Amino acid sequence: MEVLGLLADGMFVAVQPLNLFLILVGVALGLFIGAMPGLGSVNGVAILLPVTFLVPPGSAIIFLAALYYGAMYGGAISSVTLGIPGASTAVATTFDGRPLAMQGRASLALVTAALASFVGGTVANILFTLFAPLLASVALSFGPPEIFALMLLAFATFVGLGGDDIPKTIFSICLGLVLGSIGFDAISGAPRLVLFDHTGFLQGIGFLVLAIGVYGIGEMLWTIEQTRGEVTATTPKITAKGVAADTKDAVRRGWKGTTIGSFLGFFVGVLPAAGATPGSLMAYGVTKMVSRKPQDFGKGHPGGVAAPEAANNSASTGAMLPMLTLGIPGSPTTAILLGGMVIWGLVPGPRLFVEETEFVWGLIGSFYVSNVAAVLINLAFIPLFIWMLRMPFTILAPMIFVLSIAGGYAATRDMFDVWLMVIFGLGAFFLRKFDYPLAPAVLAIVLGPIAEPTLRQSLLLSSGDPSIFFTRPIAGPITVIALILIFLPAFKLLRKRRSLA
Template sequence: MILTGILSVLTLKTLLMILGGTIVGIIVGSVPGLTVTMGVALFLPITFGMSPVEGLSLLMALYIGGTSGGLISAILLKIPGTPASIATTFDGAPMAARGEAGRALGIGIVFSFIGGMLSLVVLFTLSPFLADVALQFGPFEYFSIALFSLTLVAGLSGNSLLRGTIAAVLGVSVALVGMAPITGFPRLTFGISELDAGISLLPALIGLFAISQVLDYAEGDTDGAVSAEELKRHPIRGFGLSLQETLGQTWNALRSSAIGVAIGILPGLGAAVCNIIAYGAARKASKTPEKFGTGIIDGIVASESSNNASTGGAMVPLMTLGIPGDNTTAILLAGFMIHGITPGPLLFDNDAVLVYGIFTALVVANVAMLGALFFGLPFFVKVLAVPRNILLPVIVSLCVIGAYAINNRMFDVWTMLAFGLVGYAMKKARLPTTPLLLGFILAPIIETNLRRGLQKSQDSFLPFLTEPISGTILVMTLIVVIYTLWAQLGLRRHKRAQPVAEARRREA
């Protein structure tokens, strides 16, 4: 059955569809506002007339390609193509600004492939066990893990924890707009009916990172982001990194991939969360955390390993339990149902050939992604040499199209522009935008599961502490907060003592 499943994918027609789907996915992922979910949903009707293996292979290829494609605009334009590539901008864009765009893209491509393949190994070997673990997570555990994720604000706040905290609180406040979870009571809508559903993540993301960056670029005097001469000084050789550098990132890639798989398995979190968490974990584990954000390969490795690893993680509950791990796998579930296939525990027994065909399609799609991005490297880098008076209007047009296409309403375009002004003002005030986005993403998860947990426990907070998994995570959260505050106080004492010590040395 394994051999039959593999051979069912290794036909010319299926391989061409996987290659084409991967390329289309990369294009969709690289355009701000055009999400992976949107790309898979658009191609879902096309699979009606295909065989199950062909149709699902095409959808899997779009999923893999779309998740990876976000690194292109994240590195070249400092604009994440998808929420999964937010953290890639932190170090990818500074490398591109130094003329090392090809190297940054190469690093991202290689570790996107590594993260994706590691997650597939987990999917192939540990799916039933991991699905059982994921079933142990209820509202108490989801609340605790989301609260723990908020501690990453310290690592994403730069030199000022206060500024990062202010930005995170602003993000949480924005997330409160709209209908309250569970009760459905409208909050902070001010009579505007469009706000009843809350503020969508993608228009906010495009505004914070794309429009604010366009406004920032528009202030510059140069015609191009990077001169052609600067690009020539850093020619692309292979993927831009040596074997020694690759091996040096082994632990970072393994840790980040594990985070991606773990977050991907838990329904409702997804790649938008895991890439930021993996970046924060890499920064905390680094011996030189001050270099993060200046163009260090560790940051790109962490982000791209984790977001691509989340694809395999999200497939675990889908294949073994029939539960989608994120929005895109919800569309993939519809793809299964269209062909009369019901994912779940019996899928591995009743349709093993299809299961192994899907596994093979995922592997082939990752290889196709590696090849497509590698051969496109020289063309991607040329974007940096395009004059800004041509490039910026194109970016804004794509952003408007992407924001409008999410829900087909102009309100999302105005939301995008408003967040663009907010992001621009935050840059001028030296407030980091990433903690705002982190608070915006995590606040609904925290609030929803807090309410569910309190309903389940009849308004008692005790189970949040007494449940083993939840209690352990909350203790870890407390330890991290205490350690962060202690480290910040120690850093302030060190800075205050430096002038005194320098004066004493001069006197001596």
């Protein structure tokens, strides 16, 4: 009951005129920033951080948190309408969101994304409110072996993303792992795979550059090649009756992905340095794995939109938890928020809940208000997003190319990354032409840089003994489940061959 009383006080703080105005402005700006390729919540919060010094510290963090929320919602917009992920957190949304738009069902994809984001944010807010101290202590018990076991489980969930052709899927995963290892070695500091001694490779392959190249330029080239230049505009129609039908369809076909994404995303978001991107990718893989019709994923299944959207919104709230309770940022965006809090004189940690009660619960209350504001604004703007798809592809294709180039440059301000993006786009086009799945490679380049250092740190802790992944109480069960899932396709293939014989 005490928690409910404190939450009520926090909600009262959040709906005060200044704070409510900042929430609405923050969500609207975040929606726009999240939809712009190359920007995302990290850039938005960093750019607008100096503006917040004009308001009290409590109102400032509420504004930035609302911006964070809006950006999580906005990432789905360009993923669905243009096929370009607005941010790395929305890459998995592209897998099924874009095919739905190409079928003239963009409204279903956008409604599904909005509703799943709302549910994911709500579930995360409730878990945050009820279990903040407990979950913070659980997060602290995750060392390198536990995090590697979790990454292994993530790899296991997307082994089947490439369909029945397991060798091509494994090749795609290995390609992603190689690309993810370019740059300086995280343990020894030695440069690796620096092609032609070009200094641009020393900074590694930026994931956003890869994602925009693969799903922006590569998808555009594939669409042009498939239609031989005779591409016409999709003509989606949106009516009140149509939105109602889409809402019903989104709930019916997306509830499982929404549920998985909401809980899995929050848990992954709580883990320090994990963030929303791995959470959304893992949620997509798990949802496809447990689906009765996994073959429908990647072709326009609402569950493939619901899972990553619920997960990235849930993870964004989860990432706030270690920041506030432990002073450890759970994502790059919360790292910037942490810096802002220190500048404002607020010291994150366990004492923050005791010494700054009004600030903490005002922030938690703003999560609920921001979530409601974000879903209402998002749904209200769906007709505008649909209008974008009515443009002829002869106009849309150059626009996609320009946005891809501008987005890739805006992310790093380095022309080397722009050329890399073009190369990745061409490579993705040819891989798809030869029926190699792209999703496992994209997922591997996200999880590889997390999995490799934690594997090596774990082996250093155990003096090279791999049993550390099986003997620890948390890492052991996760590792066993991951190995079962990895070898499951092989067992199914052997059973199928025996039955045919």
